[in-house]
Amino acid sequence: MKPEIAKLGYVALVSSDLEKSLVFFKEVIGLEETEVIDGVHYLRAWGDFQHHTLSIEQGERGYVRHIGWRTKSKEDVHLFKEVLENKGVHVENVPAWETPGIGEAIRFKVPSGHTFEFYYDVKKPKAQEHRRSVLKNQTYKAWAKGISPRRIDHVNLHTSEDWQVTYTFFQEVLGFKLREYLKKDESSQILAGWMSVTPLVHDVALVSRQKDEIPTNARLHHLSYWVDDSQDVLRAADICREHDLPFCGPGKHSISQALYLYVSDPGSGCTVEIFTGGYLIFEPDWEPVAWNESERAFGNTYWGDSISKKELVKHTIEA
Amino acid sequence: MKPEIAKLGYVALVSSDLEKSLVFFKEVIGLEETEVIDGVHYLRAWGDFQHHTLSIEQGERGYVRHIGWRTKSKEDVHLFKEVLENKGVHVENVPAWETPGIGEAIRFKVPSGHTFEFYYDVKKPKAQEHRRSVLKNQTYKAWAKGISPRRIDHVNLHTSEDWQVTYTFFQEVLGFKLREYLKKDESSQILAGWMSVTPLVHDVALVSRQKDEIPTNARLHHLSYWVDDSQDVLRAADICREHDLPFCGPGKHSISQALYLYVSDPGSGCTVEIFTGGYLIFEPDWEPVAWNESERAFGNTYWGDSISKKELVKHTIEA
Amino acid sequence: MKPEIAKLGYVALVSSDLEKSLVFFKEVIGLEETEVIDGVHYLRAWGDFQHHTLSIEQGERGYVRHIGWRTKSKEDVHLFKEVLENKGVHVENVPAWETPGIGEAIRFKVPSGHTFEFYYDVKKPKAQEHRRSVLKNQTYKAWAKGISPRRIDHVNLHTSEDWQVTYTFFQEVLGFKLREYLKKDESSQILAGWMSVTPLVHDVALVSRQKDEIPTNARLHHLSYWVDDSQDVLRAADICREHDLPFCGPGKHSISQALYLYVSDPGSGCTVEIFTGGYLIFEPDWEPVAWNESERAFGNTYWGDSISKKELVKHTIEA
Amino acid sequence: MKPEIAKLGYVALVSSDLEKSLVFFKEVIGLEETEVIDGVHYLRAWGDFQHHTLSIEQGERGYVRHIGWRTKSKEDVHLFKEVLENKGVHVENVPAWETPGIGEAIRFKVPSGHTFEFYYDVKKPKAQEHRRSVLKNQTYKAWAKGISPRRIDHVNLHTSEDWQVTYTFFQEVLGFKLREYLKKDESSQILAGWMSVTPLVHDVALVSRQKDEIPTNARLHHLSYWVDDSQDVLRAADICREHDLPFCGPGKHSISQALYLYVSDPGSGCTVEIFTGGYLIFEPDWEPVAWNESERAFGNTYWGDSISKKELVKHTIEA
Structure with a gap:
């Protein structure tokens, strides 16, 4: 087994x-x-x-x-x-x-x-x-400081390694299920894949990068924390703006249907995605949803502050 | 297996x-x-x-x-x-x-x-x-009419059968995992259990009733549909009030941490819970959270319109 | 008087x-x-x-x-x-x-x-x-269809007439109070003014346009309807996207602090702003808040989908 | 004048x-x-x-x-x-x-x-x-701590003085306009009045009390602070519960249509209402909305945690 x-x-x-x-x-x-x-x-x-x-x-x-x-x-x-x-x-x-x-x-x-x-x-x-929370099923009191997310959600990884090798490994060796993916319009080549071991649309996203784009192959684009409500993402935007931090969002992804805000840690350069909404996959026979490269902008942004144009969202750190 | x-x-x-x-x-x-x-x-x-x-x-x-x-x-x-x-x-x-x-x-x-x-x-x-939605991963356009929930969430069942028999069966035969439960203060007798096969806190809740409370043993207390945001529950309350329907809520459960509103179908008598928030259980070694009978009111209602006092929430239908 | x-x-x-x-x-x-x-x-x-x-x-x-x-x-x-x-x-x-x-x-x-x-x-x-609403102080049941705003809010007018003439007239003859305004960096020339007779930041905004920009001098940029909650603006974005309508937003203005979404009526070409948040002015000695032209982008968009870059928001109709 | x-x-x-x-x-x-x-x-x-x-x-x-x-x-x-x-x-x-x-x-x-x-x-x-906020029209950065309301909203006063004397004085001498009121079913006697000098439904509410109910005639029931969104009231409920403070709400008033949460300062005994929503009165010929005593419970609570039953909301302090 x-x-x-x-x-x-x-x-x-x-x-x-x-x-x-x-x-x-x-x-x-x-x-x-x-x-x-x-x-x-x-x-x-x-x-x-x-x-x-x-x-x-x-x-x-x-x-x-x-x-x-x-x-x-x-x-x-x-x-x-x-x-x-x-x-x-x-x-x-x-x-x-x-x-x-x-x-x-x-x-x-x-x-x-x-x-x-x-x-x-x-x-x-x-x-x-x-x-400590007064709730037995919750670790801390919520809302103590800042954006105050509930839990870690996922990581988004970039790589310049061969897509066939990486996606096969993640699925066949590690057991991730492909939930949605972005592919070349005219071939089956995967450009980005959203994969999970849980009913979340993704615990990990793997994005393929051109070999010459970046000095090393393994990069982290962002790690993500979950908030419970859409308005929490708007509140996060207020907080980021008032702290004079560069951020992108709020917006809603078509892929995963989740709301997003990306903000960078000025210390490490690491980007954090504040994340909510989206859907859960309970169907055992889920067929991965395919998006063509020509649909990339729409796949990334259903509405809101587009992640396609921003310097911030091109930023990754070594991982 | x-x-x-x-x-x-x-x-x-x-x-x-x-x-x-x-x-x-x-x-x-x-x-x-x-x-x-x-x-x-x-x-x-x-x-x-x-x-x-x-x-x-x-x-x-x-x-x-x-x-x-x-x-x-x-x-x-x-x-x-x-x-x-x-x-x-x-x-x-x-x-x-x-x-x-x-x-x-x-x-x-x-x-x-x-x-x-x-x-x-x-x-x-x-x-x-x-x-049809313009999204490939979504069946219909959202927000066409009424409360407009995203998906079915869970069922809440009442029974007057022996708790040891029922909870054992649900767990050992059907494979549900006990996530939270309400028990007698002075014994291990379970009065209500929240169980799931998914990371949701419950796909099914099973509530034990006194044998003489109801004419038949198998009852449905409610079925539940999920909405994405807390405000959707408040909006549901507006809609229910304007349609002159009896309802209970909005409120927040301590057990499951979810927001609720209960409203009855005047045709069938079936209650529907509009539901959001709460937490997901990804830990493989989750220890069921136990609530004593003396904590029942708090377990049911963290805040909001209490479900303990309402006629509506005593109502069940044969199932 | x-x-x-x-x-x-x-x-x-x-x-x-x-x-x-x-x-x-x-x-x-x-x-x-x-x-x-x-x-x-x-x-x-x-x-x-x-x-x-x-x-x-x-x-x-x-x-x-x-x-x-x-x-x-x-x-x-x-x-x-x-x-x-x-x-x-x-x-x-x-x-x-x-x-x-x-x-x-x-x-x-x-x-x-x-x-x-x-x-x-x-x-x-x-x-x-x-x-009819069950509430004596409300005209209709809310949430019957679509975005479902509460009330009309304001109009945004464009003109190529001399700013000194127009702003003087609006204030001295019509009695509007200037609440916030955008001005040339190096002079007192007003480029846009937000004015009201109520505690709203604006019942009317008047935007000065270059004489050669448009064929006639009097244009409507948008009329606006108010929704009660931030999330209603996000819900409006879902609805507009699913109806395949061009829109800009959601975002938050710095000027007025209000949340916005702009969407165009495909029949008349008229743009509607879905609007919430912001502040009220109860102070009788309010000093108009001045923004320099170099702050225009920030004044328009505190965060979110920028209104500076969009074709949609350059669109006006004759008025 | x-x-x-x-x-x-x-x-x-x-x-x-x-x-x-x-x-x-x-x-x-x-x-x-x-x-x-x-x-x-x-x-x-x-x-x-x-x-x-x-x-x-x-x-x-x-x-x-x-x-x-x-x-x-x-x-x-x-x-x-x-x-x-x-x-x-x-x-x-x-x-x-x-x-x-x-x-x-x-x-x-x-x-x-x-x-x-x-x-x-x-x-x-x-x-x-x-x-300080990065916004010129806002005093502080929002969301620094706790519930974080935007501004003061209103006061709610109780009195055992003759209603004809008090309401006449508030209206004729002080210039408050009566917006909504609760009256005896069978007479014109006012039991509670919501009055304002602004388009808010009330800057002050005046509630008549039986002479023998309280030792002195002048009491404060609560003062109120405004939050921008419905969800902020739910967030306030989380915060109050985690701080182990007695509170009532969230709920929605029929009178004023506003959302409420009442929480008491354990130091002074003063109750604070966290408040949002509701409507604004811009009509110059507003006819006060009358509610009969028999509609009191509905007037107080359109939905949610009822303020009629709670000890908390009977509490007042000398004023």
């Missing part, structure tokens, strides 16, 4: 200006800080259950160290290791709790060039009492 | 006043009509993909004929049949397409007394062109 | 394709029809109290016949006539009820070239019973 | 627990502090333009010292003094700037027993730079 990923876990981010990044993620985005260990800040949204969904630390430049995914069982971590090594992928073991809150893990590079970490065991620390 | 349910499919409703029910479901709730065959109206929300999520027909009294669930594969329908018959459950075969849009199916009574139908094959007819 | 305007009353619109205009205003915008007399359709929003806030009829081209304003008293109509004639303005008398719902009126051209009508007496017909 | 009130200015509140009140008003409601002078904290909302709309200081019990109203001109302050003294009302002069931000003023008791202050001159201090 194939091992399975349960969900996106966390992004391990490095910032060239930690102080700025902390203001951005804690005051503007409004994440909560679980703890700080050895200079690494472990953050999560008020509705996240795990120890952290973002870690951030000082470095010489802004980049993503790795992206963590939780598997469906502990056995799946071991099974994934086997499967990967059988494919010739080099797999590194990470001792349990070396990353605070994260048990025994494996780390490896996917063909898109990104480093993934798989683990099952996690800590789910309660919030400190004065910040 | 155990067969699995993929999702709630549809509710087959009978109304003692079909005309009133059609005004309610088509004009007030704002469902779309796929087709009418032999006097049965097949309805769905603008974001539902299957042939229908509600069927409604004239009868001598209002009741639920059965509740349809889609399995994860065709094989699962057969496997469920085996499993059920091994448990001594009488299983009826329903020929493919006898119910429009629904392939080969099995029908049986669960211990709570409700009739369930399992099937895999479905038709997913496109909307007529003038009502 | 100076005569005073109480409020914007209505816009008398002519369409070159009445049928299309009626679909637009009744189905998409969602206005209610009070009555149809001699081929003229009298429309209003569900929260408008007067007989109509928009009249629309068939003509050879799309244009605005005149813009109606209600005065604070009947005497004010006569006083305005005196004041205007003393200024050398030609004033036409319109017999009471010649325009359905509108009593004794005067009509004249303001220096910007637009035809204004002033009246006091109005009819406030109740809605037909099945469309 | 009659002197006129321009707008509600501020409420001078005394708290028996200043520390608690400051947490409530600054952290939960989210008001900004202009300055603290002699132990009095001067607060305002992010969209208020004057020096303060609420002052709060320590005292032996919670009560309202007086309610400030800004007149339309400086002359109006003097004219009001004349008019009041001609009616036999004792008028006290308050030297300019004795109250920070407030110029020359008069103070007097209205027949309902409440102390009103009238003034024209005000200071409109800018916000400190790091809290």
